[in-house]
Amino acid sequence: MRKIKLPGLIKGLGVTFKTLVRTLTKGSHTVQYPRVKESPPPRARGVIALHEENCTACMLCARECPDWCIYIEGHKYKAPPRRPGGKPRKKNALDRFDIDFSLCMFCGICVDVCPFEALFWTPEYEYSELKIADLLHDKTLLSQWMETVPDFEDYEAGSEAKKLTVPR
Amino acid sequence: MSVVLADLAYWQETTIRLLVGLIAVLLPAGTLVYLFLFKMMSFMQSRLGPMEAGPYGSLQLLAEVGKFLQKEDILPKAADRLIFKLAPFVVLISTFLLILVIPAGPDLWFIDVDTGIFLGLAVSSISVIGILMAGWASSSKYSLLGALRATGQLIAYELPMVLAVVGVIIQAGTLNVQEIVMAQATGEIFGFGGIGNPYVITQFVGFLIFLIAVQAELTQPPFDMPVAESELVTGYLTEYSGLRFLMFFIGEFATAAIFSALAATLFLGGWYVPGLEPTDNLFNVIGPIVLLGKMLLVAFFIFWFRFTYPRFREDQLQQLAWKVLIPLSLVNIVITGVLKVVF
Numbered sequence: 337m338r339k340i341k342l343p344g345l346i347k348g349l350g351v352t353f354k355t356l357v358r359t360l361t362k363g364s365h366t367v368q369y370p371r372v373k374e375s376p377p378p379r380a381r382g383v384i385a386l387h388e389e390n391c392t393a394c395m396l397c398a399r400e401c402p403d404w405c406i407y408i409e410g411h412k413y414k415a416p417p418r419r420p421g422g423k424p425r426k427k428n429a430l431d432r433f434d435i436d437f438s439l440c441m442f443c444g445i446c447v448d449v450c451p452f453e454a455l456f457w458t459p460e461y462e463y464s465e466l467k468i469a470d471l472l473h474d475k476t477l478l479s480q481w482m483e484t485v486p487d488f489e490d491y492e493a494g495s496e497a498k499k500l501t502v503p504r
Numbered sequence: 505m506s507v508v509l510a511d512l513a514y515w516q517e518t519t520i521r522l523l524v525g526l527i528a529v530l531l532p533a534g535t536l537v538y539l540f541l542f543k544m545m546s547f548m549q550s551r552l553g554p555m556e557a558g559p560y561g562s563l564q565l566l567a568e569v570g571k572f573l574q575k576e577d578i579l580p581k582a583a584d585r586l587i588f589k590l591a592p593f594v595v596l597i598s599t600f601l602l603i604l605v606i607p608a609g610p611d612l613w614f615i616d617v618d619t620g621i622f623l624g625l626a627v628s629s630i631s632v633i634g635i636l637m638a639g640w641a642s643s644s645k646y647s648l649l650g651a652l653r654a655t656g657q658l659i660a661y662e663l664p665m666v667l668a669v670v671g672v673i674i675q676a677g678t679l680n681v682q683e684i685v686m687a688q689a690t691g692e693i694f695g696f697g698g699i700g701n702p703y704v705i706t707q708f709v710g711f712l713i714f715l716i717a718v719q720a721e722l723t724q725p726p727f728d729m730p731v732a733e734s735e736l737v738t739g740y741l742t743e744y745s746g747l748r749f750l751m752f753f754i755g756e757f758a759t760a761a762i763f764s765a766l767a768a769t770l771f772l773g774g775w776y777v778p779g780l781e782p783t784d785n786l787f788n789v790i791g792p793i794v795l796l797g798k799m800l801l802v803a804f805f806i807f808w809f810r811f812t813y814p815r816f817r818e819d820q821l822q823q824l825a826w827k828v829l830i831p832l833s834l835v836n837i838v839i840t841g842v843l844k845v846v847f
Contacts, residue, residue: 345813348813349812352548352811352812353548353808355547355548355550356544356548358550359547359548359550359551359552360547364546364547364550364551364552366550366551366552368552
């Protein structure tokens with residue numbers, strides 16, 4: 337059967353009225369924020385977490401960051417050799433890893449570019465501050481965000497890519 | 505009201521009339537703002553609207569008024585001071601004068617004149633002068649353009665509105681608003697007098713034209729070119745702040761309420777509900793409530809259109825008035841007149 341075509345004017349009235357009824361019966365799309373917390377999707381870009389043990393201070397993230405909001409300082413030290421009589425190994429130690437979230441534009445390039453799986457997105461969003469300087473998260477705070485990182489979701493069926501795991 | 509006031513001194517009578525008038529204007533206006541502008545609009549956009557002030561945000565309006573009262577009363581340097589300050593009052597006065605002609609019961613009316621509806625439509629157009637004053641005195645190009653648009657629009661839509669009412673007047677055979685209500689209450693539809701004869705049935709075209717014209721008179725979307733935010737900031741309101749802006753705001757929504765009440769009176773039978781004698785003393789008590797209910801029904805439609813349609817273009821607006829609505833209402837008058845003579 338052919339669908340009856342209503343004039344656009346009446347159709348528009350129908351749309352608003354339907355939304356009115358739906359909001360009254362099933363509730364609105366918005367939430368009353370401070371009382372009801374919104375639950376963002378698991379892969380939402382809330383804040384960046386740092387897994388400190390994986391970071392080698394390679395500076396890739398700091399260099400790729402379009403806003404230059406990542407500050408890294410590190411030093412090299414000599415670790416004892418693996419086998420007796422061997423040469424001492426050179427290792428990188430992380431002294432400072434800060435992300436300034438007042439500059440960050442949440443593009444996620446640092447997370448993508450990190451070759452050692454040290455940076456992760458978490459959906460946490462409640463970290464606003466009264467002073468702008470407090471938005472500079474140091475590595476202790478960034479490591480604390482690791483607790484809130486959700487596990488990666490399964491890839492779609494047939495995918496041959498290896499599923500990443502979040503280091504805990 | 506006339507019965508109650510018969511034995512009082514002039515100053516007592518005037519005070520009571522003033523207070524009742526204030527309540528009759530401000531209460532429906534506040535109801536409209538809360539019920540439709542705050543709540544219905546939010547629901548139609550799938551959100552809840554104000555929820556914090558009072559239960560379900562019902563005291564939000566008081567908070568808004570308090571906010572406006574705190575604001576600085578800014579006067580542009582180049583403004584015509586006296587006219588700038590006077591303009592909101594002129595707009596508000598036309599609203600307050602319009603409430604006078606609407607009866608709320610067989611003995612509840614402010615003034616009972618034989619040319620009531622004519623007086624009402626005449627004073628309702630005073631607001632054009634206030635808007636033009638506001639736009640001219642602000643010495644701002646946005647205000648001036650907005651005021652000129654508003655003037656063109658209000659003059660264009662005054663005509664179909666008056667012509668739509670003429671149909672009712674012909675059918676009722678009187679200009680007295682109280683008698684129009686009585687005519688609807690005692691009228692019959694083809695010999696069936698069970699529900700009286702609300703003119704929305706016989707004058708449906710007139711009712712539609714009246715609603716569209718009211719929408720334009722209120723400068724609401726889809727006819728909100730005078731205050732088009734994206735083009736003119738807020739038109740003639742641009743330079744106003746604080747209390748004076750609040751007065752324009754009250755004026756807008758009080759006018760919406762009163763025009764709805766007028767439409768309810770002319771087309772839906774006013775304070776009368778079927779099943780009772782129209783001279784019953786009970787109507788002096790329930791009349792205002794019935795009228796408020798019918799007013800809210802009409803206002804629901806007016807605001808529903810407001811929240812649904814996008815803005816017209818200026819030439820489309822004038823075309824709709826002069827090429828569609830005015831010829832249609834003239835035809836309506838002719839048909840009503842012919843049928844009045846035949847039956």
